[in-house]
Amino acid sequence: MAETMRIYTRKIGIPRLIISVFFVMLWIVAFAVDLPILTLVSDLLRRFGMNGILVLAMVPAIHSGIGLNFGLPLGIICGVLGALISIQFGMVGFVGLFVAIAVAIPLAMIVGWLYGLMLNKIKGSEMLVSTYVGFSFVFLMSIGWIVLPFNHPEMRWPIGQGLRVTIALESTFGYVLNNLGMIRLGKLVIPTGLLLFFAAVALLLGIFLKSKHGIAMKASGDNPKFATASGLNVDGYRVLGTVLSTVLAAVGMIAYAQSYGYVQLYQAPLMMAFPAAAAILIGGATAKKAKISHVIIGIILFQGLLTIALPVASTIFDKGNISEVLRMIVQNGIILYALTKVGGGE
Amino acid sequence: MAEITAGVKSKSKSTLGHKIGRFALHNSVTILFLIICLIGIKLSGLPLFFIVNELLTRVTRNTFLVLALLIPVMAGMGLNFSIVVGAMAGQIALIAVTYWGIGGQWGLFLSFALAAPVAVLFGKLTGMLLNKTKGQEMIASMFVGFFANGIYQLIFLFLVGTFIPMTSKRMLLSSGMGLRNTVDLSTNESGTAGIKYALDSIWKVPFFYVVIVATVVAIAWFAYKLLNSDRWHKEAGARKKDIRNIVVVSLVAVFSMLAMFAPNLLPKQLAGFGRLKLSFFTALAVASLAIFNQIIVKTKLGQDFRTVGQDKHIAKVAGLQVNKIRELAITLSTVFAAWGQIIFLQNMGMLSTYGSHVQIATFAIAALLIGGASVSKATIGQAFLGVILFHTLFIVSPAAGKNLFGDAQLGEFFRTFVAYGVIGVALGLHAWKVMIVASQNE
Numbered sequence: 018m019a020e021t022m023r024i025y026t027r028k029i030g031i032p033r034l035i036i037s038v039f040f041v042m043l044w045i046v047a048f049a050v051d052l053p054i055l056t057l058v059s060d061l062l063r064r065f066g067m068n069g070i071l072v073l074a075m076v077p078a079i080h081s082g083i084g085l086n087f088g089l090p091l092g093i094i095c096g097v098l099g100a101l102i103s104i105q106f107g108m109v110g111f112v113g114l115f116v117a118i119a120v121a122i123p124l125a126m127i128v129g130w131l132y133g134l135m136l137n138k139i140k141g142s143e144m145l146v147s148t149y150v151g152f153s154f155v156f157l158m159s160i161g162w163i164v165l166p167f168n169h170p171e172m173r174w175p176i177g178q179g180l181r182v183t184i185a186l187e188s189t190f191g192y193v194l195n196n197l198g199m200i201r202l203g204k205l206v207i208p209t210g211l212l213l214f215f216a217a218v219a220l221l222l223g224i225f226l227k228s229k230h231g232i233a234m235k236a237s238g239d240n241p242k243f244a245t246a247s248g249l250n251v252d253g254y255r256v257l258g259t260v261l262s263t264v265l266a267a268v269g270m271i272a273y274a275q276s277y278g279y280v281q282l283y284q285a286p287l288m289m290a291f292p293a294a295a296a297i298l299i300g301g302a303t304a305k306k307a308k309i310s311h312v313i314i315g316i317i318l319f320q321g322l323l324t325i326a327l328p329v330a331s332t333i334f335d336k337g338n339i340s341e342v343l344r345m346i347v348q349n350g351i352i353l354y355a356l357t358k359v360g361g362g363e
Numbered sequence: 364m365a366e367i368t369a370g371v372k373s374k375s376k377s378t379l380g381h382k383i384g385r386f387a388l389h390n391s392v393t394i395l396f397l398i399i400c401l402i403g404i405k406l407s408g409l410p411l412f413f414i415v416n417e418l419l420t421r422v423t424r425n426t427f428l429v430l431a432l433l434i435p436v437m438a439g440m441g442l443n444f445s446i447v448v449g450a451m452a453g454q455i456a457l458i459a460v461t462y463w464g465i466g467g468q469w470g471l472f473l474s475f476a477l478a479a480p481v482a483v484l485f486g487k488l489t490g491m492l493l494n495k496t497k498g499q500e501m502i503a504s505m506f507v508g509f510f511a512n513g514i515y516q517l518i519f520l521f522l523v524g525t526f527i528p529m530t531s532k533r534m535l536l537s538s539g540m541g542l543r544n545t546v547d548l549s550t551n552e553s554g555t556a557g558i559k560y561a562l563d564s565i566w567k568v569p570f571f572y573v574v575i576v577a578t579v580v581a582i583a584w585f586a587y588k589l590l591n592s593d594r595w596h597k598e599a600g601a602r603k604k605d606i607r608n609i610v611v612v613s614l615v616a617v618f619s620m621l622a623m624f625a626p627n628l629l630p631k632q633l634a635g636f637g638r639l640k641l642s643f644f645t646a647l648a649v650a651s652l653a654i655f656n657q658i659i660v661k662t663k664l665g666q667d668f669r670t671v672g673q674d675k676h677i678a679k680v681a682g683l684q685v686n687k688i689r690e691l692a693i694t695l696s697t698v699f700a701a702w703g704q705i706i707f708l709q710n711m712g713m714l715s716t717y718g719s720h721v722q723i724a725t726f727a728i729a730a731l732l733i734g735g736a737s738v739s740k741a742t743i744g745q746a747f748l749g750v751i752l753f754h755t756l757f758i759v760s761p762a763a764g765k766n767l768f769g770d771a772q773l774g775e776f777f778r779t780f781v782a783y784g785v786i787g788v789a790l791g792l793h794a795w796k797v798m799i800v801a802s803q804n805e
Contacts, residue, residue, distance in 0.1 A: 135791070142794035145502040149787030156780035163773055178770050291509075334521055334540065342520060345513030349506050356503045357495040 029301075032354045036299055036347060040318055043325045052328050055204035063195065064320040066211030067276040070218050070269030071293045072312045074262045079297075079307040080226065081258020082238030082251075083136050085355070088147030089290035090155050091132055092266025095125035100271055100280050101180075104189050105169050113190035114275060121267040129263030133256030144304075148290075155287045162282045183279045191278040211276055218268065223309055225261075234258055239305070295319060295348035298355045305359075322347065392789060393735040393748065399781070400755045407762035412635045414758055419570060421754040422747070423563075423645045424710040429727045429746045430652045431699035436741040437665070438692035439672030441501040442728045445489045445693070447508035449700025450720035451515050452482035457558070457705060457714055458519075461546060462534060464553035471561035471709060478701040485511070486697030490690030497675070501738070501790070508724060519716060546714040559712035563642035570639035571619040573646070578616035585609045645706060652699060653743045668692055672739070729753060729782040732789040739793070756781065 026034060047054060071089070078086035099121025108116045132150070139146050163179035171188065172180050185191070197210025225231045237244035237251040238258065244251050274280045297307055300315020327340040387394060404414065428446065435443040456478035460470045489507050496503040523529050524540040531552055536543055549559040585605050621628055622636040629636070659665040671678045671688050679685050704723065708714050731741055734749025756778050764774020 138798065139791050139794035140798050141498070142790060142797075144499070145505075146787055146791045146794060148502065148505070149783050149790060153780050153783035153787050156776050156783060159776040160773055160780065163770060163776075164768070178768075334525070339517075339521060342513055342516045346510065346517065349510035349513060353492065353496075353503060353506045353510055356499050356506065357492070359496065359499050 030354065032351055033299060036318060040322050043329050046329050047325055050332055053204065057324055059206040061321050061324045063208050063276060064324060065316050066208055066215050067273050068316055068320060069215040070265055070272050072296045072316055073219055073222055074265035074269055075293055075297045076222060076307050076309060076312060077258045077261035079302065080235045080238050081255045082241060083143045083255055083259060084304045085144055085294040086262045087144050087290045088132055088151040089266045089293060090151035090286040091128050092125050092263035093270040093286040093289055094154065094158050095128055096121045096267035096270030097280055098124055099267060100274055101167055104171060105167050109189050111193055114193055117271050118268055121271060122264055125264040125267035126260055129260035130256060132263060133259030136259055137252045137255055151290060152287060155284065159283045180282055182283055183281050186275060186278055186280065190275055193275055194272065195276050214272060219309055292348055295351050298351045303358055304355050390735050392733060392785060396733045396752045400752055403756055403759040403763045406766055407759035408766060409759060409762055411632045416639060417758050418751065418754055419639055422750050423642055423649060424707050426649045426747060426750050427652055427706050428700060428703035428723055429730050429750055430656060431696050431703050432727060432731055433656050433741050434668065435692050435696050437672055438668040438689055440493060440689060440692060441738045443504055443693065443696050444501060444724045445504035445507040446696060446700035446727060447720050447724045448485045448489055448511045449482050449697035450704035450723050451511060452485050453478045453701035453704035454714060454720060455481055457708060458546060461548060461557060462531060462552050464551040464555060466551045466556045466558055468561050470558040474705050475702055478705060479698055482698040482701035483694055486694030487690060489697065490693035493693060494686045494689055516717060542716045544716055546716055548708060548714055549712050558709050561709050562645050562706060563710055566643040567640045568643050569637065570641040571623045571637060573641050574619040575616060578612050581612045582609055648706060656743055725782060729785050732785050737793055
């Protein structure tokens, strides 16, 4: 019995065990102190749909062998650009959403392709270099947000130069997916459209991963030397995985923005890769192995923890945002844990 | 530049283009940065005296932190992003000292003493973790910083005033829980003077007096080497190098004397330079760390660092305790970072409780890389050059952005873009080289 326990603990990993136990404990406390559970569940569902595709973006990256894609801001900014162009041309509602996605995808393909070519030159340091490439791109685009010729009144400051820090989507395509077929059961709100959109993207990704190219991509990520020997174009599949990841990040950003109701510019995309990476790791993925199920479990655990932490903690501490501090500890803790499994200290 | 011209004269002319090309290639980041800085200075329209004065302050307060990075590079652990953890140790000590109401030099030395054991503990833990992530030390050390920042916020936002007893109207938030966003270091809890400028204000001397003394010592040293050339010069051309050094140093000495004693003879823009003041003991602290880094290379410990850095397996076969040595390298770096942060903050006079430490690793590492260092090799000279260039950009970029585009923020975005970009490019180039070498060995 003790032996089986030990094997399981090793398989799941201590940090995941702690997080899961913590998760269950907080929800029990929430029940015990009579917090509005249904409202919290609704919040969790919304957050699930909001972050889902950004976390899915990690899967093709891990499969193709580049590891956790910390260069996610590159794709996210393509999504932001798509959204801004859609607003600029006065698109509203679903048309606005689809135009945003339709503009973002080719942009993300180009950026992802270049980014993939770069990653092929720096094998072994992808995570480190892509972090800083992502960071610097965010600041390059911060200059862009000031000098680019967008002039829709919704976007510009009434006086002065440049675009606003947050751009409201209320009048364009905010909440269109959330409100599509939204089900209200008393206090429980199910954003059906948002969840279906996530499911559709996840399904498409799943079908691709099961296809011939998907399997070849996974094979070349798992064991590049063996794949090369069997005649697979390893570098090509790495670029393919990077492009897919970047495109998913762009689409994910648009889904995120419409659910949030705002597009955030400037430094907002800077740190967005890390929660996505943490979520998939908490779900059971490693820097070398990931499944779509890891994405789903991971977001529920991670976002569930963040959703519940604030109301529970506020029964102890009456002020301060402990949820944010908890996010930092859990998120960076799990990424550190994953890194200890990458090199493995001989 | 002096190096190439001198080198070229001694060799045949055919290698001139080749040599310049190689020099430019090896120092491309530094040269590019030098050009950006010169353009920035021109665009900003700031008076030269202002820039140099500001630069002098920044070099004395920031270089200690950059020098803290050198030992882990020697030990093959790359650029230590977790100096952020050391900075936290320094800040913890500063908060405690300010709370206890101990100011001035005593407060400063107490905070140095207090920060050391805390930093040793943090460094030891970081080192143990980095031993589990061999090959990924840099990214792991970055996440160590992020993770530790979460714990730091947990302690200072939620536990202080609740589980950790502390009562202070001045330092705590009005709810009695958590520290305020800023801790004023100019006054203490008890209302007496804090540790602001505690190190800087001990002795301020005119900068060029120090330069004159330093140049005289340097000339004497090179002259001594020349006179005893048999003992010092095993290789040809070394004698020429000494003569060249004496000439360069003498020129600096002459300029310093002019600045101090005959400013009227200098061009108008340089005439005020005699008024530049140096915080002597802060500069001495920086110089001591530089000398420490230089001396440690010659010791048994330094040799161990280098052996481990070159090849972990050979080091292990040679009987070295690789993991212990790596832990020690990180611990030293962490302790220096803690002291460096205290030196930095006593000059700033204001601790941003949740912000002062966050960016220091990025900026220190960017500065070191701009100076021409790489992941596997970094020297003291590169650290100084890098700090000078990086902070020149910091000083001029808001004004340059304002003059060029009518928006100071643009310049600020640009300098942050450059900081991250330089790190990305330098790390990328290094990874590329490693990959090429690895594929050649196969």
